[in-house]
Amino acid sequence: MSEIICNHVKKAYGETIVLHDVSFTIQPHERISIIGGSGSGKTTLLKLLNALILPDEGSIQIDGIDISTMDANLLRQSIGYVIQSIGLFPHMTIYDNITYVLRLKKWDAIRMQQRVEELLHIVDLDATLLTRYPDELSGGQKQRVGIARALAADPKVVLMDEAFGAVDEITRHTLQEELLRIHAVDPFTLVFVTHDIKEALYLGERVMVMKDGCVEQFDTAQHIRQHPKTAFVKQLLSYL
Numbered sequence: 001m002s003e004i005i006c007n008h009v010k011k012a013y014g015e016t017i018v019l020h021d022v023s024f025t026i027q028p029h030e031r032i033s034i035i036g037g038s039g040s041g042k043t044t045l046l047k048l049l050n051a052l053i054l055p056d057e058g059s060i061q062i063d064g065i066d067i068s069t070m071d072a073n074l075l076r077q078s079i080g081y082v083i084q085s086i087g088l089f090p091h092m093t094i095y096d097n098i099t100y101v102l103r104l105k106k107w108d109a110i111r112m113q114q115r116v117e118e119l120l121h122i123v124d125l126d127a128t129l130l131t132r133y134p135d136e137l138s139g140g141q142k143q144r145v146g147i148a149r150a151l152a153a154d155p156k157v158v159l160m161d162e163a164f165g166a167v168d169e170i171t172r173h174t175l176q177e178e179l180l181r182i183h184a185v186d187p188f189t190l191v192f193v194t195h196d197i198k199e200a201l202y203l204g205e206r207v208m209v210m211k212d213g214c215v216e217q218f219d220t221a222q223h224i225r226q227h228p229k230t231a232f233v234k235q236l237l238s239y240l
């Protein structure tokens with residue numbers, strides 16, 4: 001499961017309205033990418049889905065439950081979240097980073113060890129890295145650790161914010177393919193924020209284009225390509 005419904009959500013920081021009356025539904029297991037100009041509200045939207053911030057108006061439901069009524073910590077433990085700066089804990093080993101949520105959930109050591117082995121296989125990382133600290137890894141390896149950590153507790157929703165933005169083109173493409181492979185094997189609802197239209201169309205079954213806090217178009221990748229609704233969407237497609 002994990003249908004996400006965003007219902008007339010409005011968010012402002014002080015006087016500045018960052019999201020205006022945003023509504024959409026994401027189907028269980030769907031892959032959505034979000035693209036838009038800088039400051040259009042993409043990260044704010046992900047933070048709302050993760051209950052890191054709350055809407056001023058409107059509501060967000062996951063599987064029919066308004067997330068503002070849920071325990072925020074439990075909600076976040078059930079959602080995988082990967083950000084560009086990765087957010088690995090620098091003072092923890094890679095093993096401890098990957099198992100962070102599992103330890104919060106009080107998994108026993110043997111089960112955790114087995115899950116880490118599975119995760120290393122899924123994200124194609126070598127077990128010798130487990131005792132290292134984040135500083136001792138390359139950018140691509142850190143991204144893989146970030147993905148492994150996000151997937152550790154088998155979340156039904158995964159939010160990725162410019163997750164592959166800080167790696168070279170080849171690593172980026174490899175990570176994109178791996179993400180699709182991981183999703184195909186054990187699907188989850190994926191919301192992937194990117195600045196790259198090519199990446200948005202490649203990863204998203206549907207693509208949401210945002211501008212100035214509004215959704216300009218939310219359609220299948222094919223429909224966006226064939227029928228861009230606004231000048232802004234056309235402009236994005238011109239970068240392909």
Ligand SMILES: Nc1ncnc2c1ncn2[C@@H]1O[C@H](COP(=O)(O)OP(=O)(O)OP(=O)(O)O)[C@@H](O)[C@H]1O
Nearest residue numbers: 013014018036037038039040041042043044045195
């Ligand atoms: N904590 C905050 N306090 C005040 N304003 C904020 C805060 N966080 C974000 N903003 C503002 O809200 C707007 C939307 O920011 P957001 O990070 O959601 O945009 P974005 O689409 O993710 O941008 P980018 O692509 O540059 O990362 C921006 O104008 C930003 O300056």
